[in-house]
Amino acid sequence: MSELYDVTIIGGGTTGLYTAFYSGMREMKTKVIEYQPDLGGKVSFFYPEKKIYDVGGFLGVLGDDLVADVKEQALSVQPTFVMGQKVGAIDKQEDGTFVLTSLTGEKHFSKTVVVASGLGTYDMRPLDVEGSHLYEGKHIHYTIQNLMQYTGQKAVVISENRVGVDWALALEDVASAVHLVNRGSEFKAVYENDVEKLKQSGVHVHMEAQVEQLEGTGVELAGVVLTNGEYIQTDHLLVYEGLQIDKSLYDQWGLATEKGRIPVGTDMATSIEGVFVAGDAAIFPSKTMLIASGFNEAMAAVNSAKSFIDPKAKSQVYSTVIYKHLE
Ligand SMILES: Cc1cc2nc3c(=O)[nH]c(=O)nc-3n(C[C@H](O)[C@H](O)[C@H](O)COP(=O)(O)OP(=O)(O)OC[C@H]3O[C@@H](n4cnc5c(N)ncnc54)[C@H](O)[C@@H]3O)c2cc1C
Structure with a gap:
């Protein structure tokens, strides 16, 4: 647990999973921390059996099947998954790296953080x-x-x-x-x-x-x-x-918030340098709270994290260049 990761992603919903994949594709050592015992976020929680029609490339895909595919894609780059932990604090160290502390006391070390934790954690009423x-x-x-x-x-x-x-x-x-x-x-x-x-x-x-x-x-x-x-x-x-949502954590993490979410520009950077956001957690003009939006924002957040760690790195890459081992 004391290992230093390049990117730690808070949340293992569809956005967090795709962020993990993209982060691995950009050759960064990646960890995902998820509060629930299972991955998939809202899709798995609310509508695993619903057909989704607004994700590019799928003319109708079951929630469960989409999560399985995104999970497989994430696993292909071998991120570390930590399940059943809720991140309670993000603290920046003197050397600029972060310590994330779960509510149960475990500590995680990272150069950057991507917040992909939606509206927070939820339990059914x-x-x-x-x-x-x-x-x-x-x-x-x-x-x-x-x-x-x-x-x-x-x-x-x-x-x-x-x-x-x-x-x-x-x-x-x-x-x-x-x-x-x-x-x-x-x-x-x-x-x-x-x-x-x-x-x-x-x-x-x-x-x-x-x-x-x-x-x-x-x-x-x-x-x-x-x-x-x-x-x-x-x-x-x-x-x-309805849900019992605990969305108070973003304030506790010291992030600027707007209506309980995290305001960002196109680089998905938050008010804390080195912390980025993607998916439902983010808010900006014309933001759509959809799965595909989370995928797009994940790429922007990861590219920003990459540039933060290595300012000389390319601002974006094509998968065909980086991801040769799948061919
Ligand atoms: C009923 C319903 C139907 C929908 N239908 C569609 C549709 O047809 N098409 C579409 O594109 N979108 C649809 N959406 C929206 C879509 O589900 C969301 O946009 C998408 O799931 C957001 O993904 P996310 O990963 O950003 O957030 P989430 O799926 O909310 O995942 C966030 C994850 O972070 C975890 N987490 C939160 N806080 C912490 C913490 N402190 N520590 C650790 N883990 C934490 C949560 O447990 C959760 O698993 C629908 C939503 C609902 C509710």
Whole structure:
């Protein structure tokens, strides 16, 4: 752990993984530190079974498959992965290098840092209905890890967010019945065509309603009663009632922030020299919070880190020149 790395990437989402690949391609010794036990960030967490259409080169790719591909690409340059650690502090030493300290006390040493930690760490907000703990795991779920497990089953999605709309539309392909329960009068953060798809779909939408009561044996769930009195028979409840996000760390790391994210220019440099940012963590005019944007920003951040370490290094390279060993 006392080894000095050229680049340490905070976050192993799609941006962090691609940053690791690009950093290795630029022949820098690279480490990735990820808080969750698994790589993939939001894609793995929220929509591993959703098809993604807006990443160049893929006419629809499953979240899980995309993560597997980006992970394989990262592994090809052999970065070091540290899982299950949350970076709590970044301190610059007198010699200009950084010490990153995890909340559990481990220390990591690096010449540069790329922050690819999205909006921070997140945990799902649990369903606040009496007895819900009895059904968690078997009948109540907070992510869709395996869409096929719902084949022929009845499902109720509880959400007022785009995540719930995504889940309901994905479930419709396999489940025998899908209900979507929204406590609000509209869906938040959805794309127009998602709402249109929802209208065209067979998903039963219940607006301005909440699950009030769970019906079942205490082991097997049978159905739910809504606040409007409706009873829905169901085998599974899929809950997305928002996240408990801890995004306070950027301030604690001493970085300038804007709306909880890190403002940057085109070189992805932050307010601390030697610390760069990419992906959802970054904010700049016209920023899009999309996977492909993270890939592009990763290259810029790595090229800046390379120039920071070696000012004579080329500002960018072509993969065909550097990456000969794959041919
Ligand atoms: C429901 C939904 C659907 C979406 N659909 C699409 C789509 O179709 N197409 C598209 O392009 N984009 C889509 N997006 C957006 C896309 O998911 C994000 O832009 C992308 O995942 C951002 O990747 P990232 O690696 O920058 O951040 P994240 O995926 O958030 O990864 C950040 C990682 O950093 C870790 N981390 C955070 N803080 C620390 C710390 N202190 N120490 C260690 N680790 C830390 C987190 O655990 C996480 O794994 C969607 C988003 C959502 C929520």
